[in-house]
Amino acid sequence: MEILSKLFGSSVRVKIMRLFILNTDTVFDIKMLTSKARVPKTSLRKDLNILVAIGFIKRKNSKGKLIGFIFNPDFAFIGPIKELLLNPEFMKKDEIASRFKQVGKVKLLAVSGIFIDSNQSRLDILLVADKIKRPVFDQIIKTLEAELGKELAYAIFTPDEFFYRLDMYDKLLSDMLDFPHEKLIATPEFSTFTLKKT
Numbered sequence: 001m002e003i004l005s006k007l008f009g010s011s012v013r014v015k016i017m018r019l020f021i022l023n024t025d026t027v028f029d030i031k032m033l034t035s036k037a038r039v040p041k042t043s044l045r046k047d048l049n050i051l052v053a054i055g056f057i058k059r060k061n062s063k064g065k066l067i068g069f070i071f072n073p074d075f076a077f078i079g080p081i082k083e084l085l086l087n088p089e090f091m092k093k094d095e096i097a098s099r100f101k102q103v104g105k106v107k108l109l110a111v112s113g114i115f116i117d118s119n120q121s122r123l124d125i126l127l128v129a130d131k132i133k134r135p136v137f138d139q140i141i142k143t144l145e146a147e148l149g150k151e152l153a154y155a156i157f158t159p160d161e162f163f164y165r166l167d168m169y170d171k172l173l174s175d176m177l178d179f180p181h182e183k184l185i186a187t188p189e190f191s192t193f194t195l196k197k198t
Contacts, residue, residue, distance in 0.1 A: 012039045013047040018085050018149030020057055020071040021078075027060045029068040038146035056081075086117070096144075097184040103137045105130040107159055109185035112176055114150055120179040122172065125154035128162045128190065159189075 015037040051057045058072045106129045113124035
């Protein structure tokens with residue numbers, strides 16, 4: 001119980017843990033962790049010390065100097081912890097949808113990949129919208145990446161671009177739509193469509 005209470009004692013800790021689990025061979029220094037997890041250094045140091053103390057991560061030294069931290073593959077509870085942290089059921093789809101509604105007039109928002117625990121798709125997010133606010137979209141992506149601990153693969157199209165690619169049986173779209181995915185937002189014209197195979 002002590003380990004579990006320490007593991008899930010803060011949202012910062014959950015972000016850091018996801019980052020290490022999804023990048024098990026990467027050595028992260030403080031600057032990288034602050035940037036990727038988007039957390040302040042003050043909170044970060046405390047949580048790193050706790051994760052080192054319970055054996056989740058290890059300090060990486062070179063010539064007696066700390067260069068960063070790396071995931072500890074010998075951590076005893078990695079199986080159940082990984083299942084909990086990466087379980088797509090803990091990612092609230094309605095909350096994700098509400099975030100992207102700020103991007104513009106969204107016609108279609110579909111998710112795959114990490115959001116449905118599938119490695120068959122090349123994309124995690126497919127967005128079709130009018131009047132796209134690109135800076136808003138980029139900010140949402142950065143926030144999600146920090147929360148999930150993973151760089152997201154995504155594609156954005158206007159409706160005209162989307163249907164043109166659909167007619168051409170675009171490989172990127174087919175890799176998303178021919179495999180498991182979930183529509184979080186779909187206006188009537190985007191609720192049913194098929195790829196035109198040549």
